[in-house]
Each structure stands twice: as structure tokens, then as C-alpha cells.
Amino acid sequence: MRYGEATVTVVDPRSYMTYQPFLPEVAAGSISPRHVVVPLRRVLPKAEVLTGRVTSIDQDRKVAVVTPLVGEAYELPFDYLVIALGAVSRTFPIPGLAEQGIGMKGVEEGIGLRNHVLEQLDKAESTTDEDVRRKALTFVFVGGGFAGAETIGEVEDMARDAAKYYSTIKREDMRFILVDAADKILPEVGPKLGTWGKEHLESRGIEIYLSTSMDSCVDGHVVLKNGLEVDSNTIVWTAGVKPNPVLARYGLPLGPRGHVDAQPTLQVTGTDYIWTAGDNAQVPDMAARKAGVENAWCPPNAQHALRQAKVLGDNVISGMRGFPQTEYSHSNKGAVAGLGLHKGVAMIVMGKTKIKLKGRLAWYMHRGYHGMAMPTWNRKIRVFADWTLAMFLKREVVSLGALETPREEFYEAAKPAPAPAAAAAPAEKAKAS
Incomplete structure (x- = not known):
């Protein structure tokens, strides 16, 4: 765009973007x-970045209601709108899941899982109680797709x-358990x-356990559909x-699963x-449809999202200029x-040829692809530096669980001391009289 042609405003509850394919390596400390x-403000110096949430959209008046981190909600007018809220964990009403489960959608969860x-x-x-040890050393993972595996x-x-x-x-x-309702894991490859x-993984x-699901996990007592029951402090x-889910409040046309219904141009249907x-x-997955696959839709992965973003940016400018x-x-x-470490699987598609790799070579492909896809050279260099140092230095195994409650120790030191018994006695006598 030409200088001063438009103002680009980004509204996000976080002031940074997370490259989610690397969350498993964050959880492992790699x-x-x-x-x-x-950081959005660093990589988008010409954009206005607002930390908050868009709670509703008035399409007739072309205004979005923004709820900031602090203060009252306010209206933000717009001429053109881009909806890119991403996804959240898909959960089910399983007893105990909300209290016990650990997700893997944000960097906070990756850090938390490692510390946990x-x-x-x-x-x-620290204990000799076998039941406590067994529960602490049992780790249950539900979901056998990319994220779970x-x-x-x-x-x-x-x-x-x-x-x-x-x-x-x-x-x-230790006992590691992977559960999936499907009859296979890693269907993407x-x-x-x-x-x-x-x-x-079994080796x-x-x-x-495939073709099964989790019925409950109240207080860490995991009950699977196949009858297996285990106690675990870790349920991922x-x-x-x-x-x-907030998309339902925007008044936009949604598909059967709650996605925003879009045209091949990435324009929202009807606008x-x-x-x-x-x-x-x-x-719509136009490449698959041209190949004869009916009702094909682009899967929710980084490969499509990164490429869609570039087309979307061009189309917004084309829409502004009438192209x-x-x-x-x-x-x-x-x-x-x-x-x-040194283990992976990869399927590379070259035309009609599919190259299948496994083991160390596939692991190199995994790191190479995602390392180069990581946004900004600043972050690419830092990620590759982490990997290079790991070749010569041992993995860190320090738990920083206190990060979740950093003020607890200070609070214990600073909280008011209880009144001495001698001082409290006269007050009690006066009250009685």
C-alpha cells in the first residue's frame, strides 16, 4: 500500500503470535x-496493535466492539475486516477434564507441561508412598494426531x-499412555x-490404545472406554x-462445524x-477439487494458513482499489x-509422487521445514541456535513450577503476622463484658 493509504489495526488478546508446530519441542525443552x-509490535511497526478481544461486530454500521485488558469496551470503526481468530481445543463434557486436563494450543501450556x-x-x-509415586509417574495423552504423537x-x-x-x-x-478414538495415529502422513x-512409540x-476414548478423569482417576483405569496427575x-466459539456472535455465515464460510477468494460468503x-x-480446497475430490476443504494447518495469508493480503488491497x-x-x-530427538516421519509430495521417510532423515526434514517456516529471521536464527547448542550441551531438566505462582513466597513473607495471644486476650474480655 502507498504511504498513508490505510490504517491497519490488529486486535488480539495476546501481544504476540505463537508458532504452534514448535510447542512439543517447547514442552521438551528443546x-x-x-x-x-x-512480538506483534516489533514485526508490525506500521500497524496499530491493540491488546484486547473483539466481542461483537455490527456489520451495518461497520464497527467492532473491543474489550481491552483494562477499562471499558469501546467501538472501533472499520472499512475492511479480516477474521483470523484461529482455533481452540476441541473438548467434550468429560467429568474432570476441565479441572485436570492440560491443553497444547499456547506457549503457556507448553511451558506449563514441561514444568509439570x-x-x-x-x-x-521425594516420597516412599507407592500410590503417590505411581500416580505421579503415569502420564496420559488423549489424541493421536500430530499434536498428541x-x-x-x-x-x-x-x-x-x-x-x-x-x-x-x-x-x-514411568508409564506413558496414548489414547485415540480413531483406529490409527498420525493420519496426516x-x-x-x-x-x-x-x-x-510402542518400542x-x-x-x-486405539478405537477408545476417555470416559472420565475426576481427581486424576482416568477411566477409558476399553475398561482400563489408571491414576495420573498428568492428563494432556x-x-x-x-x-x-466467539465467531457465533459476529453475525457471519458459518459452516456446519462453526467455521466462517469463505469463497475461494477468501472473502466471507455474502460480503x-x-x-x-x-x-x-x-x-474450498481448489487444488483437490480440480483433481476430482468433491467437497474438499483446506485442512487447519500451518501449510495452508501461511499461504492463505499472502493471498488474503493481496486480495484486500485489490478490493480497496476495485481490482x-x-x-x-x-x-x-x-x-x-x-x-x-532424531526420530520422525515425513511424507513429501512432489507432483504425483509421494516420498515417505522415517527416522533421523525425517526428523531433519521436520526441523528444516518448520525452522524455515518460522516467521522472521530473528526467530529463525534463535531457533537454529537452540538446536545447535543442544548438539554440544545436555538438556536442561530444571522445573520452574513456581512461575505459575511467582508472588506466593513474597506473600508469605509480607502477610500480616497474627496477633499475639496476650494482646488478643484483653480484646476478647472487653467484648465479653
Whole structure:
């Protein structure tokens, strides 16, 4: 755009963008959490960044109601609107899940999971109660897609390394369980690589239960549909995602699963001034449809979101200037997944040829692809620096669980002391008289 032609305003409850494919490595301590987030104000110097939430949209008046972190809500007028809220964890009304579950959608959850797992090892080391130890050393992961398989692979790797520093804990004392309602894991890389991934995880002592689900997890007592019952302090929920529920308040046309209904141009159906992209959008997969696949939609992954963003940006400017819109079309390039240090699976699509890789080479493909896809050279360099240092330095196994309550120790030191018994006695006598 020309200088002064438009004002771009970004409204987000967080002041940074998270590159979610790296969250499993954050949970394992392979990458510093600060290096997988991109500060919006730094990378968008010409945009106005507002930290808050858009709670409603009035399309007739073209205003959005913004609720900031502090203060009263206010109206923000617009001429053109982009809806890119992403997705949230897809959950079910399972007893105990809200209280016990740990998600994997944000960097905070990745940091929290790492600290939590290491804290469980500390607990197990500090007690002789076998029931307490068993519950602390049992880790349950629900969901066998990319997020679930990658997270359990990375966390098991970290826990195996950390156990070397505990005198009373061995890898054999830990129990890792992966549960999925489908009959396979890693469906994104195809049945053969998915089967190899399952066998690989099982060879590392990870129990995998397919075609089953979790019925309840009240107080950490996990009950599976297949009858298995275990006690666990760690229940990680990675069973898919759904569009942000707030979309239902915007008055936009939604698909059957709550996504914003979009045209191939990424314009919201029925409008000429609203666009959408990413995980909250239902975008026709034109490449698949041209190949004969009916009713194909773009899957919610980084491969499509990054490319949709570029087309969307061009189309917004075209809409401002009255130029025709460009349809989004992208042929699937494959998928890569890391299952821990030096372990992974990859399916590379080149035309009609599919190249399937597993093991160390696939792991290099995984790191190479996502390392280059990471936004900004600043973050790319930091991520590759983390990986390079890890080749020469041992993995950190420090739990910083106190980060969740950083003021607790200060509060204990600063809270008012209770009144001495001698001083309290006269007051009680006066009250009695």
C-alpha cells in the first residue's frame, strides 16, 4: 500500500503470535519458549496493535466492539475486516477434564507441561508412598494426531533424559499412555508411516490404545472406554481443535462445524469487505477439487494458513482499489512430524509422487521445514541456535513450577503476622463484658 493509504489495526488478546508446530519441542525443552513467539509490535511497526478481544461486530454500521485488558469496551470503526481468530481445543463434557486436563494450543501450556512433568519426577523422588509415586509417574495423552504423537514423543524423550539425574526413578518406573478414538495415529502422513510411528512409540515403552476414548478423569482417576483405569496427575488433551466459539456472535455465515464460510477468494460468503483465513475459515480446497475430490476443504494447518495469508493480503488491497480477486489454490506438499530427538516421519509430495521417510532423515526434514517456516529471521536464527547448542550441551531438566505462582513466597513473607495471644486476650474480655 502507498504511504498513508490505510490504517491497519490488529486486535488480539495476546501481544504476540505463537508458532504452534514448535510447542512439543517447547514442552521438551528443546527450544526456548521465547523463541517460538513473535512480538506483534516489533514485526508490525506500521500497524496499530491493540491488546484486547473483539466481542461483537455490527456489520451495518461497520464497527467492532473491543474489550481491552483494562477499562471499558469501546467501538472501533472499520472499512475492511479480516477474521483470523484461529482455533481452540476441541473438548467434550468429560467429568474432570476441565479441572485436570492440560491443553497444547499456547506457549503457556507448553511451558506449563514441561514444568509439570519435571515436578512429577520431583514428587516421586521425594516420597516412599507407592500410590503417590505411581500416580505421579503415569502420564496420559488423549489424541493421536500430530499434536498428541509429537508431544508424547518429545515429553517421553525429556523424561527419559531427566530420569538419569534421579537416584530412585528409572524409565521403567514411568508409564506413558496414548489414547485415540480413531483406529490409527498420525493420519496426516498416511497409513504406512502412521503404523511405523505407532510401532516406534510402542518400542519406547509407550502404551497406545486405539478405537477408545476417555470416559472420565475426576481427581486424576482416568477411566477409558476399553475398561482400563489408571491414576495420573498428568492428563494432556490434544484431541483436535475447533473454531473459536466467539465467531457465533459476529453475525457471519458459518459452516456446519462453526467455521466462517469463505469463497475461494477468501472473502466471507455474502460480503465484499470481509475476508477470513486460517483455522477459523472454511475455505474450498481448489487444488483437490480440480483433481476430482468433491467437497474438499483446506485442512487447519500451518501449510495452508501461511499461504492463505499472502493471498488474503493481496486480495484486500485489490478490493480497496476495485481490482478482481484471486482464488486461493495450493496443492498439498506433504507432512512432517517429530517424535523426539532424531526420530520422525515425513511424507513429501512432489507432483504425483509421494516420498515417505522415517527416522533421523525425517526428523531433519521436520526441523528444516518448520525452522524455515518460522516467521522472521530473528526467530529463525534463535531457533537454529537452540538446536545447535543442544548438539554440544545436555538438556536442561530444571522445573520452574513456581512461575505459575511467582508472588506466593513474597506473600508469605509480607502477610500480616497474627496477633499475639496476650494482646488478643484483653480484646476478647472487653467484648465479653
